[in-house]
Amino acid sequence: MTVNDDSFTNWKIREEIAESMIPLIGKLHRERDVTVLLHSRSLVNKSVVSILKTHRFARQIDGAELSVTETMPFLQALTALDLGPSQIDLGMLATAYKADDRGLGVAEFTAEAVAGATGGNKIERREPRDVVLYGFGRIGRLVARLLIEKAGSGNGLRLRAIVVRGGGAQDIVKRASLLRRDSIHGQFQGTITVDEADSTIVANGNAIKVIYADDPSHVDYTEYGIRDAILIDNTGKWRDREGLSKHLRPGIDKVVLTAPGKGDVPNIVHGVNHDTVKPDERILSCASCTTNAIVPPLKAMDDEYGVLRGHVETVHSFTNDQNLLDNYHKAERRGRSAPLNMVITETGAASAVAKALPDLKAKISGSSIRVPVPDVSIAILNLQLSRETTREEVHDYLREVSLTSPLRRQIDFTTAPDAVSSDFIGSRHASIVDAGALKVDGDNAILYLWYDNEFGYSCQVVRVVQHVSGVEYPTFPATAV
Known part of the structure; x- marks a missing residue:
């Protein structure tokens, strides 16, 4: 048998194992609210090839590819346990098992490593929490995709409605079409139907009411059966407590802003300061995409080395607030054509660091250049x-x-020597460290951090919403904080 034959045979074996993992992962998710991860990447609703690629990803970070032949025994062991709602990382289980020298079997080791999610330690399955999206633009539609994707067990977040301004004939059909197809992020994974008479979009079985309103004060959400909901404001129209308080209507319990908050509105970066949110806080912000990108690695560097001062320069894709062609804009340069120019502009990310990292004493300055990528x-x-x-x-x-750190869901790492921006479309991390571009000279370090300013940020928003709603479940094996 040739080397090529051996390689292909090995691939077919791994393919078969990955295929057999899919129903086990799905059953754990639907019946027990258990999300199976691999190095912080979810394996729920993933294809055979996606599962194999995720295993191979470990090679970039750990120096050796992780095989499904190594992780499958841990997955099988999980199915035999009386698990409660949780997130369980097969990659971390496999790594910890290799480092353990007690001679335990896989089943015994797994039971010990996830003991916090079994027996008397189990978290009870919670009732689903209603979510309303106010605004349905770039971030709103991506957050909708994520909420629908994560609705598998029926006991997490449940997208009940979106609120938009009326757009004329076939408005709901056009909005559903924008959810179904995206020029950057591709096709929606599932099915979407529209009931115009009932003003409802049904996505993967989730009935989403489309509510038309020009102002938050015009809506009573209880009329639509919505109770104790978390409203995500994707418009950015209101950023202070007074303006965002308009959303606290009947049926709405909390408001989450997908833009930097002003005044005393807490700016939350999941993984860094989400545990500071007070239970009775009803209004909070997820800060900006750039703040989410820089704060986790900034915290990591400060924890280990101490940061005396810093500067962040963002090379940022253009956004909808810029013009396609030269036209009037209230900002000095953003009126110039976005697809044709690099545009110097400001970023509030540096000043927002103080809200998310109040213990950081270093002065952080910042500026930004918008460039012609979408x-x-x-x-x-x-x-x-x-x-x-x-x-x-x-x-x-x-x-x-x-x-392995508590920031592993926020910080990714790539050693790819030819990495370019489009490689990170769809990344679920807040930022990705480019190892090849890293520069260190004595006490000076320069980090190059890629980030999907749309999807990666939307993932951070959903994590914050999961946390404040009480459906963010613990991850096992636990890591030291």
């Missing part, structure tokens, strides 16, 4: 550290942070 941006974070280090040390530290 999605994915890069933040260049230039830091003066409190001690000298080496490129190799920072490289290995950030790689480990992306794999």
